[in-house]
Amino acid sequence: MRTEILLGDEAAALGALHAGIGGSFAYPGTPATELQEYMFLMKRNYPGVYIEWSANEKAAYEAALGMSYIWKRAIVSMKHVGLNVAADAFINSAVTGVNAGMVIMVADDPGMHSSQNEQDSRFYAEFARVPCFEPSNQQEAYDMTLEAFRFSEEVKLPVMIRLVTRLAHSRAIITTETPVKHTPLKKGHDWKKWTLLPANARFRFQKLTELQPELAAYSNKSAFQKLSIPENGASTGVIASGIGYNYLMENSDLASLPILKIGVYPLPGNLLKSLTRNLAEVMIIENGYPFVESRLQSIVQNPSLKVRGRLTGDLPATGELTPDLVRKAFGKKTKQPAFTVPENLVVNRPPRLCDGCAHKEVYNILDEIREEFPEMTVFSDIGCYTLGALRTPPSIESCVCMGASVGMAKGAANGGLTYSVAVIGDSTFLHSGIPTLLKAAGDNSPFTIIILDNGTVGMTGGQDVPIPGERIEKFVAALGVPEEHVKVLIPIRIHHEKNVQIMREELKYRGLSVIIARRECIQLVKTKLKKQKKS
Amino acid sequence: MKQDIILAGVGGQGILSIAFVLVNSADKKGLYCKQSEVHGMSQRGGPVFALVRMSDKPIYSDLIPVGEADMIIGLEPMEALRYVNYLKQDGLFFTDNTPIRVGGYDFERIKSAIEAYPYNLTVDARHIASEAGNKLAVNMVMVGAASPFLLIERAYLENSIRTLFARKSEDVIKVNLTAFEKGVELGMQLKFEKSTSGGKNLP
Ligand code: SF4
Numbered sequence: 031m032r033t034e035i036l037l038g039d040e041a042a043a044l045g046a047l048h049a050g051i052g053g054s055f056a057y058p059g060t061p062a063t064e065l066q067e068y069m070f071l072m073k074r075n076y077p078g079v080y081i082e083w084s085a086n087e088k089a090a091y092e093a094a095l096g097m098s099y100i101w102k103r104a105i106v107s108m109k110h111v112g113l114n115v116a117a118d119a120f121i122n123s124a125v126t127g128v129n130a131g132m133v134i135m136v137a138d139d140p141g142m143h144s145s146q147n148e149q150d151s152r153f154y155a156e157f158a159r160v161p162c163f164e165p166s167n168q169q170e171a172y173d174m175t176l177e178a179f180r181f182s183e184e185v186k187l188p189v190m191i192r193l194v195t196r197l198a199h200s201r202a203i204i205t206t207e208t209p210v211k212h213t214p215l216k217k218g219h220d221w222k223k224w225t226l227l228p229a230n231a232r233f234r235f236q237k238l239t240e241l242q243p244e245l246a247a248y249s250n251k252s253a254f255q256k257l258s259i260p261e262n263g264a265s266t267g268v269i270a271s272g273i274g275y276n277y278l279m280e281n282s283d284l285a286s287l288p289i290l291k292i293g294v295y296p297l298p299g300n301l302l303k304s305l306t307r308n309l310a311e312v313m314i315i316e317n318g319y320p321f322v323e324s325r326l327q328s329i330v331q332n333p334s335l336k337v338r339g340r341l342t343g344d345l346p347a348t349g350e351l352t353p354d355l356v357r358k359a360f361g362k363k364t365k366q367p368a369f370t371v372p373e374n375l376v377v378n379r380p381p382r383l384c385d386g387c388a389h390k391e392v393y394n395i396l397d398e399i400r401e402e403f404p405e406m407t408v409f410s411d412i413g414c415y416t417l418g419a420l421r422t423p424p425s426i427e428s429c430v431c432m433g434a435s436v437g438m439a440k441g442a443a444n445g446g447l448t449y450s451v452a453v454i455g456d457s458t459f460l461h462s463g464i465p466t467l468l469k470a471a472g473d474n475s476p477f478t479i480i481i482l483d484n485g486t487v488g489m490t491g492g493q494d495v496p497i498p499g500e501r502i503e504k505f506v507a508a509l510g511v512p513e514e515h516v517k518v519l520i521p522i523r524i525h526h527e528k529n530v531q532i533m534r535e536e537l538k539y540r541g542l543s544v545i546i547a548r549r550e551c552i553q554l555v556k557t558k559l560k561k562q563k564k565s
Numbered sequence: 566m567k568q569d570i571i572l573a574g575v576g577g578q579g580i581l582s583i584a585f586v587l588v589n590s591a592d593k594k595g596l597y598c599k600q601s602e603v604h605g606m607s608q609r610g611g612p613v614f615a616l617v618r619m620s621d622k623p624i625y626s627d628l629i630p631v632g633e634a635d636m637i638i639g640l641e642p643m644e645a646l647r648y649v650n651y652l653k654q655d656g657l658f659f660t661d662n663t664p665i666r667v668g669g670y671d672f673e674r675i676k677s678a679i680e681a682y683p684y685n686l687t688v689d690a691r692h693i694a695s696e697a698g699n700k701l702a703v704n705m706v707m708v709g710a711a712s713p714f715l716l717i718e719r720a721y722l723e724n725s726i727r728t729l730f731a732r733k734s735e736d737v738i739k740v741n742l743t744a745f746e747k748g749v750e751l752g753m754q755l756k757f758e759k760s761t762s763g764g765k766n767l768p
Contacts, residue, residue, distance in 0.1 A: 033592075035588055035589065196627050197627065199601060199603070200600060200602070200627040201584075201588055201600040202597075202598065203598065275625075276625040276627065279625040280626035280628075352628050353628060354631050364630070364632075365630065365632040366632065367632040367651070367652075368632055368652060368656070369650060369652055369682065370649075371649055371650050372678050375646065375671060375674055375678055376643055376646050376647045377668070377670060378667070379575065379611055379643075379644070380611065380667075381576075382611075384610075
């Protein structure tokens, strides 16, 4: 038994390492990145474990599934929107099932600290019909990951761990157990299970459906659920899930209510019924969408029970919960702040591109020709360069999801927009810009793609990209984009005039052109220099 | 016995290093602790905000309720001010006094707002850190200045600073410890007296 101070993400990573995984696959995304970062940090202590930054979340998911197929435990981690990318593999892997234990750690971002939405992954787990664990603290993140691997093997299903930003990025002391050794490779043997031809798939889906009562039974008796009904005849009770439980318990005067803490899904029907049997009303505290709140009545079927939560407006419909919001939901007074923030003095401090960042120069180039091409529309993507939206005037006009810039620029060009431009980073392009490029190259759609190749995943702290950027121009040319319209430039002040001229020409060209603006991320340069100094 | 602390600054200033020093020290002392942080895009010069909670009893929430923080340690005055609603009536407001300006920043008015808090200390930590040998050690000056008011003894903090920089050279450790000691000297001189006209404000 040892103790460590770990982030929620790191606690889950250590749980996986102690569960004897053979591999860990991930695509970076806040707030999930630190799980895989920790794996890399611990690599030398766990020599047999394969660790990679994959090309995207679907690729990561499938690789983990392949590892499970050969009877080695595997974990895959991603942020919540990453699961949208991996969803096809995720949902179908519930139908095939797994061989060795497979865990998918998804970090949700209620409050959208650094995301486009606050989707709640518990709905995905329910949709795929697989079990989901929702830790309330770092110790549970560790313990639940260990248990998730064991249970995944028992029921032969992938199992989800749902973290939220506040836990993923919060440190506490945890106690760890003795690591398990990972199992030797075995070839898979059950081709019918794994080959989802309709006849097999129907059979497998039936099996998955039949498993559900077993999952519910497990959930009802899991030690991670905690039911406490004090004998004080209280008529108001609470259901609190994951980190929501902490915000409840932080209010010591609410801690003596009848409480069901939920840490495992599918929902524990028996426990829900036991809690609510004698209650007139129940408050649901969940740091995410109203999942429990919307499912509760269909399980307990108690028309006289008043269910309160986000849907009823007792808690805010969106955003992150806090101990104070929970307090208010019960009609209790919150502490009046002794001091108020002088709003007129505390101004916004928007994030900005690093000094010397290459993206700035690319935007300077576009700014310069904006007047010549009034119809020019710049679709952008997910990365540091999204901050171009905060320039005056804004340098970009959209940012929707990974890879969307290429698709949107293509669609707009196909609809008749002249001077349609996509701006996308190298990592984002490799993640999901390629399929749209294939078709655009095939039909020579008239627009311009600017690939910002800085050699890294900059926004999440500088993770590796799958291939060196220099291969991108060869790849693009091989797709049939004429070589004279595949341009590589260095976005630096002294090349400004030359670069503006290239941009002008490629915009005017009425076919597909690809401009690769290549200069290393300043932060990457800094880390490289530091490493050099050391050695 | 419990203490809730807010750390505020700008990306790259070393807020998370202070957080490490506090949490590691609390752990070594045998206290429960939780430390959460908000970053992500803050790497690009946005605000960074971390919470440290320590207690001899288990702690539930990673978040500190409004009006409950015992102390704010700021590495930038406006950023420290951003979270003042978390501070208790008798909470301590410590901050470095070098502004990192953005559009609309009014340093003079920010300064006088801070000076009106009953227990405040603004420190020219950048200057002190330079004297110690590295102007980036502002964060260590600030932990030093706050240290006489922390639940954890100095020896724990010094050891944690050594651990934090263990992989760096002896020189780096020395500079940071010196910055810390200089901060301690400042903190030790503080004798807060409640006053409505503003607290004590050392150079
Ligand atoms: S991290 Fe790199 S890509 Fe991001 S803003 Fe800084 S220099 Fe630019």
